[in-house]
Amino acid sequence: MSLKSKLLASLLLLLAVLGSGIAFIQQTVVIPKVESFEIDALREDLERIKDGLDRELTHMHRMATDWAQWDDTYDFVVSRTPEYVESALGGDAMEQLSMDMLLITQDEKLVTYQSTQALSSLREPLVSTLLRGPESRLLNEGGQGLVATPAGVMLVAANPILTTEGEGPSRGTLYFGQMIDADLTKQLRPPQIRSILLRLDPNPPRPDEIKLLPGSDSVSKTWVRLINDPGRSLQIELQQARPFLDSMRAYTYYIMGTIFVLGILGSVVTYILLKHYLLSPIERLQHNMQNFSVSHSLADIATTKSSDEIGQLTRSFKEMATRISDNHTSMLHRQEKLKEQSLTDPLTRLGNRRYLESRLKQPEFAKKHAYIATFSTDLDHFKQVNDRYGHDNGDTVLREFAEVLQGCCRDDDCVARVGGEEFTAVCGISSIRDASEIAERIRARTEQKGFVEGKINLTCSVGFIVIPGHELDTDLETWSRVMKVADLALYEAKESGRNRWVGWRNPLHAEKTIEALPASAEELRQAVRAEALVSIN
Numbered sequence: 001m002s003l004k005s006k007l008l009a010s011l012l013l014l015l016a017v018l019g020s021g022i023a024f025i026q027q028t029v030v031i032p033k034v035e036s037f038e039i040d041a042l043r044e045d046l047e048r049i050k051d052g053l054d055r056e057l058t059h060m061h062r063m064a065t066d067w068a069q070w071d072d073t074y075d076f077v078v079s080r081t082p083e084y085v086e087s088a089l090g091g092d093a094m095e096q097l098s099m100d101m102l103l104i105t106q107d108e109k110l111v112t113y114q115s116t117q118a119l120s121s122l123r124e125p126l127v128s129t130l131l132r133g134p135e136s137r138l139l140n141e142g143g144q145g146l147v148a149t150p151a152g153v154m155l156v157a158a159n160p161i162l163t164t165e166g167e168g169p170s171r172g173t174l175y176f177g178q179m180i181d182a183d184l185t186k187q188l189r190p191p192q193i194r195s196i197l198l199r200l201d202p203n204p205p206r207p208d209e210i211k212l213l214p215g216s217d218s219v220s221k222t223w224v225r226l227i228n229d230p231g232r233s234l235q236i237e238l239q240q241a242r243p244f245l246d247s248m249r250a251y252t253y254y255i256m257g258t259i260f261v262l263g264i265l266g267s268v269v270t271y272i273l274l275k276h277y278l279l280s281p282i283e284r285l286q287h288n289m290q291n292f293s294v295s296h297s298l299a300d301i302a303t304t305k306s307s308d309e310i311g312q313l314t315r316s317f318k319e320m321a322t323r324i325s326d327n328h329t330s331m332l333h334r335q336e337k338l339k340e341q342s343l344t345d346p347l348t349r350l351g352n353r354r355y356l357e358s359r360l361k362q363p364e365f366a367k368k369h370a371y372i373a374t375f376s377t378d379l380d381h382f383k384q385v386n387d388r389y390g391h392d393n394g395d396t397v398l399r400e401f402a403e404v405l406q407g408c409c410r411d412d413d414c415v416a417r418v419g420g421e422e423f424t425a426v427c428g429i430s431s432i433r434d435a436s437e438i439a440e441r442i443r444a445r446t447e448q449k450g451f452v453e454g455k456i457n458l459t460c461s462v463g464f465i466v467i468p469g470h471e472l473d474t475d476l477e478t479w480s481r482v483m484k485v486a487d488l489a490l491y492e493a494k495e496s497g498r499n500r501w502v503g504w505r506n507p508l509h510a511e512k513t514i515e516a517l518p519a520s521a522e523e524l525r526q527a528v529r530a531e532a533l534v535s536i537n
Contacts, residue, residue: 053188208220377422
């Protein structure tokens with residue numbers, strides 16, 4: 001996996017962690033906190049409904065006080081004149097008062113009962129409930145509260161009947177009642193509440209219940225005590241949306257989207273900066289290293305002016321590459337020198353036997369010439385030179401003889417010192433006569449040469465064999481047989497009196513010379529007798 005891919009994967013992982021962190025915070029911190037706010041708000045809504053009931057009861061009680069401390073009402077309890085009923089309670093007076101019932105009693109006995117059409121049939125149960133129930137004493141003393149009736153739950157407020165100055169004694173009690181119906185429920189419902197339900201619950205009051213439904217709704221309930229029936233209660237149920245949740249979700253999605261956009265922009269900017277300041281220099285450094293590993297050229301290493309760690313690393317690499325390049329060049333020079341030393345005779349600076357073999361292995365060496373003449377030569381009586389003149393002079397003689405051989409051969413011929421005073425030369429020629437001319441030139445120049453500044457006169461013997469170039473290949477075993485015959489020819493020259501040359505070739509009618517090459521002096525004599533080899537004169 002490349003460094004660039006790792007960087008992209010890291011940035012994507014960072015975005016994933018960022019998104020997961022936002023989602024985790026939303027679920028574990030934001031939503032619980034919002035739910036806590038919602039529950040507090042729903043409790044406030046329930047309290048607002050109960051406060052509305054209390055305000056309505058307070059309003060009713062104020063009206064009951066006004067009517068009970070009215071002289072006309074005070075006189076009516078005694079006189080019970082129909083004019084009071086007709087003038088004060090006749091017509092649509094109950095609707096104008098927004099009351100469902102008005103009840104006046106004296107000594108717990110009914111004086112008058114006025115109600116709406118819906119409660120006219122419930123006169124006796126209502127009177128019995130109010131006058132003889134456990135709440136009658138509280139109401140007689142001017143109380144107020146919620147009362148369970150056969151028609152449902154009623155708001156009831158009462159006040160003793162007194163004079164206008166509020167003086168006694170009391171002549172009875174005046175009651176106002178208002179049923180909890182749809183109109184009152186609508187009046188109590190705040191605008192933000194979807195629906196409100198007030199109903200009689202067969203159970204006593206209990207703690208508030210608030211349920212946040214999985215969707216976007218909530219249900220909250222509370223219970224209000226009834227003054228005449230502790231075993232039952234008024235249940236207030238509110239159903240409404242969850243505006244906090246919707247706002248929180250919208251706000252959270254906005255925040256998440258903003259953070260993700262900023263995260264993506266930040267990741268892009270971070271990637272561009274890291275690519276410019278980190279990845280690109282590393283890639284260039286890697287490219288430089290790859291090029292240098294192939295070419296070993298310092299020109300392939302780009303320079304940098306950066307002063308950061310990458311720039312320092314690049315300069316350190318270039319310094320290291322410079323040392324490696326210098327060492328590599330030095331090593332190549334040493335290798336060339338060692339190779340040259342391994343292929344060169346240190347005394348004469350001619351090639352040695354290893355050099356000779358390496359040249360003979362080259363396929364184009366023999367194939368490009370019509371004939372190949374292989375010469376084997378050495379100095380006559382060279383041992384006497386060392387004995388008489390010393391080895392230093394003997395070495396000088398060998399070096400000068402090597403120069404003679406090189407002068408008798410062309411530049412592309414192979415001349416080598418193969419041992420002591422023995423030398424071998426392999427020359428490409430165009431005719432058999434060229435071989436005898438080279439051999440004679442070697443012999444004559446050696447004889448005419450005054451070695452060691454003319455102090456020593458020497459002769460040499462030369463033996464050679466001429467073979468068509470197309471018969472030779474790179475097989476060293478074949479060349480070994482060829483040079484063996486050249487050595488046998490040299491021995492023949494020495495046995496014939498030295499300072500001469502002896503050469504062999506195949507007869508004109510022979511198809512292949514290689515097959516007739518002898519491996520010993522006896523085989524050479526047999527080959528000559530059989531005319532497998534012919535002497536060159």
